[in-house]
Each structure stands twice: as structure tokens, then as C-alpha cells.
Amino acid sequence: MQAVFWMTAGLLCLAPGLSSAQRPRPCRSPLLYTGSFTVGTQNEKLWAVGNYAYDAVNQRIYLGEVGRYNNNSFIYDVLFLFDEGVLYEINRQNQTCVKEALHSDFHPMQVPKDAAFVSQVVLGSNSSLVQGLLVNNWRGYIPGITDHYFVSFTEFGCFPVLMLIQTKDFGWVGLSYYNNILGADPNCFIPPPFCEDATLVENEDGKVTNFFSVFH
Amino acid sequence: MQAVFWMTAGLLCLAPGLSSAQRPRPCRSPLLYTGSFTVGTQNEKLWAVGNYAYDAVNQRIYLGEVGRYNNNSFIYDVLFLFDEGVLYEINRQNQTCVKEALHSDFHPMQVPKDAAFVSQVVLGSNSSLVQGLLVNNWRGYIPGITDHYFVSFTEFGCFPVLMLIQTKDFGWVGLSYYNNILGADPNCFIPPPFCEDATLVENEDGKVTNFFSVFH
Numbered sequence: 001m002q003a004v005f006w007m008t009a010g011l012l013c014l015a016p017g018l019s020s021a022q023r024p025r026p027c028r029s030p031l032l033y034t035g036s037f038t039v040g041t042q043n044e045k046l047w048a049v050g051n052y053a054y055d056a057v058n059q060r061i062y063l064g065e066v067g068r069y070n071n072n073s074f075i076y077d078v079l080f081l082f083d084e085g086v087l088y089e090i091n092r093q094n095q096t097c098v099k100e101a102l103h104s105d106f107h108p109m110q111v112p113k114d115a116a117f118v119s120q121v122v123l124g125s126n127s128s129l130v131q132g133l134l135v136n137n138w139r140g141y142i143p144g145i146t147d148h149y150f151v152s153f154t155e156f157g158c159f160p161v162l163m164l165i166q167t168k169d170f171g172w173v174g175l176s177y178y179n180n181i182l183g184a185d186p187n188c189f190i191p192p193p194f195c196e197d198a199t200l201v202e203n204e205d206g207k208v209t210n211f212f213s214v215f216h
Numbered sequence: 217m218q219a220v221f222w223m224t225a226g227l228l229c230l231a232p233g234l235s236s237a238q239r240p241r242p243c244r245s246p247l248l249y250t251g252s253f254t255v256g257t258q259n260e261k262l263w264a265v266g267n268y269a270y271d272a273v274n275q276r277i278y279l280g281e282v283g284r285y286n287n288n289s290f291i292y293d294v295l296f297l298f299d300e301g302v303l304y305e306i307n308r309q310n311q312t313c314v315k316e317a318l319h320s321d322f323h324p325m326q327v328p329k330d331a332a333f334v335s336q337v338v339l340g341s342n343s344s345l346v347q348g349l350l351v352n353n354w355r356g357y358i359p360g361i362t363d364h365y366f367v368s369f370t371e372f373g374c375f376p377v378l379m380l381i382q383t384k385d386f387g388w389v390g391l392s393y394y395n396n397i398l399g400a401d402p403n404c405f406i407p408p409p410f411c412e413d414a415t416l417v418e419n420e421d422g423k424v425t426n427f428f429s430v431f432h
Binding site for chain 2: 121
């Protein structure tokens with residue numbers, strides 16, 4: 001499957017190719033932004049949509065998602081505060097909160113430095129302004145963590161667009177990112193009042209792998 | 217899986233929603249354009265990349281793709297001339313050509329008229345010009361042909377961006393479209409010289425379902 005990335009589509013009417021001087025370099029996303037995502041898996045176990053707020057300055061991420069896992073609906077609302085070493089799993093309906101130790105380091109959202117460049121393409125069209133979006137496609141391999149991955153980031157702004165991540169539990173996991181807006185409401189990162197009384201829980205290993213922290 | 221499309225992601229920090237007056241309508245793509253695509257299937261039987269030239273004025277489509285099907289590499293180079301009722305399967309390496317009867321009507325590239333609107337989203341970001349692409353997402357059901365489908369077209373220009381089509385043979389089929397350019401080299405639609413002597417072959421039913429003609 002991966003091998004096909006190396007086949008250039010240099011057929012009759014188009015012969016794409018970038019010289020090394022024009023070759024994009026792995027980029028890091030903006031420091032502070034808000035957006036939405038959809039995630040689906042090859043084995044159809046998981047399907048979800050949600051929003052995120054990402055703050056690389058203060059090393060914190062808010063995620064709110066609704067979806068289906070193994071045919072059961074779920075709501076997952078979580079706040080990662082990496083510099084404090086805690087995460088909050090928030091249930092707004094029941095006004096309950098689980099506060100857990102978080103031993104993972106914050107990993108900025110970026111194209112991995114050792115990713116291999118695949119292609120630069122225009123989504124839509126660049127025959128006219130505002131009808132196209134220039135994105136760079138990358139691939140790589142992180143043994144034991146993601147196996148193979150394929151990621152797509154915008155050339156201008158370095159926003160994530162698409163990630164395809166090979167996993168043991170789900171097969172390929174597809175993550176689509178959209179509605180990115182620079183900046184974030186700071187209240188997104190403040191635990192709600194009913195979290196104040198939550199006592200710290202040590203989970204199994206205190207390590208978290210989420211789709212913002214998989215790449216480093 | 218489909219049901220999740222109806223769940224609005226109205227969680228903490230974003231509450232998307234369009235009033236009916238702002239609701240996009242199904243659109244038809246430009247009449248003449250050239251582009252590239254990648255196709256992959258849920259069951260991993262098929263993976264291919266290729267180019268197309270689309271001409272709705274003269275009802276003709278050129279497709280050139282390379283890929284893997286059931287772990288075997290293939291090259292597929294085909295010219296559909298709907299108004300003449302023929303298609304040419306072209307082997308440029310061997311300079312051979314198969315000319316087949318084509319009884320399918322030409323179906324323009326468009327969002328099906330009865331598609332249900334799912335959402336309007338910005339790929340990338342609209343915090344700054346050229347960092348985002350406004351697309352409309354649609355879903356629908358064509359019993360016996362595609363079952364469920366999900367398609368994404370640009371708001372400006374009505375170029376295809378993504379199609380997810382549920383099939384019996386492949387599971388979900390994902391088609392990504394990019395590098396669309398208005399216009400096409402007319403030579404793309406002229407059969408190569410070695411096709412002149414090809415005799416017309418009636419294939420099994422003379423009907424073709426390709427990803428440009430699935431929707432009507």
C-alpha cells in the first residue's frame with residue numbers, strides 16, 4: 001500500500017514533480033488555535049466528531065467529542081494540562097469530574113521532523129483564488145507507536161488537514177481537521193467549577209497517547 | 217455510522233450551524249477541467265493514483281491511473297467518448313488498444329440533486345486568506361448503485377474534493393481529488409494513432425460505472 005506513494009502519477013496529461021529546492025520542509029502548526037475534527041477507523045469500531053482548542057504556549061489541549069465506539073454512543077470531554085501534569089475528564093451533564101495524573105510530555109502539533117515528503121497538491125483548484133488550498137503530504141513510520149502514517153498539512157499556516165495512522169486495534173485511523181481559527185477562548189482551558197473538588201487519581205501508567213501527542 | 221453525521225458537534229467552544237437561507241445547494245462541477253486523484257478501499261484490495269481530464273461539453277473523460285489491485289500492479293489508461301458510444305482502453309507501452317461499445321449515458325460531475333446537506337467547513341483555516349478552503353459536505357443513498365455515499369465539493373467553483381462510497385466489493389471506497397485546473401489539453405481526448413485499427417468489441421453489457429458516472 002505504501003509503495004504506491006512512490007509511484008509518480010506522471011501519466012499522459014500531467015507530470016508533477018518538485019525539484020529539491022522547492023521541496024517543503026516539515027512545519028510546526030500555529031501556537032494557539034481552535035478547530036474541529038472527524039475521526040473514523042477502518043474496522044468501523046470508532047466514529048466521532050468533535051472540537052479542540054490547542055495552546056502550545058501554555059502546553060494545554062481541550063478536546064470535546066461525541067461518537068460511537070463498538071456501537072455505543074459516547075461523549076468524551078477532556079482537558080490536558082501538560083505543564084501541571086494533570087488531565088480532567090469532564091462530564092458536564094452529571095457535573096462530575098475525574099482528575100488524573102498526566103506523565104506525558106507535551107508534543108507540539110507538527111509534521112514529524114523525519115517524515116518523508118510525498119507530494120504537494122492543491123485541494124480544489126488554483127485556477128482561481130479562494131478555490132484552492134495548497135497542502136503538503138508526508139509519510140513515515142513510528143515503530144510501536146503508529147506504525148505507518150500519512151499526514152497532510154497546509155503549506156501556508158501549517159494547519160493539519162488529514163492524518164491516516166496505521167494501528168493494531170483499529171486498522172487505519174483517519175482524522176480530518178477543519179474549521180481552524182487562530183486563537184482560542186481561554187475559558188476552554190479552565191476546569192469547570194465542579195472539578196475543583198476532584199481528587200487526583202493515578203491511572204494505570206499515567207501516560208496518554210492522543211492524536212496531538214502521537215508525533216514527536 | 218451515518219447517524220453520527222446528524223449529531224452536531226455543538227460542544228463547549230464551537231456551535232456550528234447554518235440557517236436554511238445560508239444552506240448551500242447541490243452544485244455541478246465546471247464543464248472542462250483536468251486534475252488528479254487517489255483512490256483507496258477499506259478492504260485494501262485497491263489503491264491507485266491517477267489523472268483525469270473531464271469535458272462535459274463534448275461528453276468525454278480521460279482517465280490514466282497506476283495502482284495495485286489484489287496485490288498486483290496495474291496501469292489503466294482509458295478514454296470514454298460518451299457521445300460516440302465508445303471507450304478505448306489504451307496500452308501505451310505495447311501500443312495496443314481495445315475499442316469497446318459504451319452504452320452508458322454521460323453523467324455530469326455533480327452533487328446529486330437529492331443529496332442531504334451535512335455541513336459546510338473550512339479545510340485549513342479562514343483566519344487568513346489562502347490558508348483555507350470552504351467546502352460543502354453531502355450525504356445520500358443510491359440503493360443498488362453506491363449504497364451510502366458522502367461527498368465533499370468546494371463552495372467556490374464546485375470542484376470535487378472527497379468522495380466516500382459504500383460498496384459491496386470493497387467496503388468504503390475513498391476518492392480524493394486535487395490539482396484541478398480549469399481547461400484541458402484537447403489531445404487528451406483524441407485516441408492515439410495505434411487505436412485507429414482497433415475493431416469495436418461488445419463487452420458483457422456495454423455499461424460502465426466509473427466514479428464520474430456513478431452520480432446522476
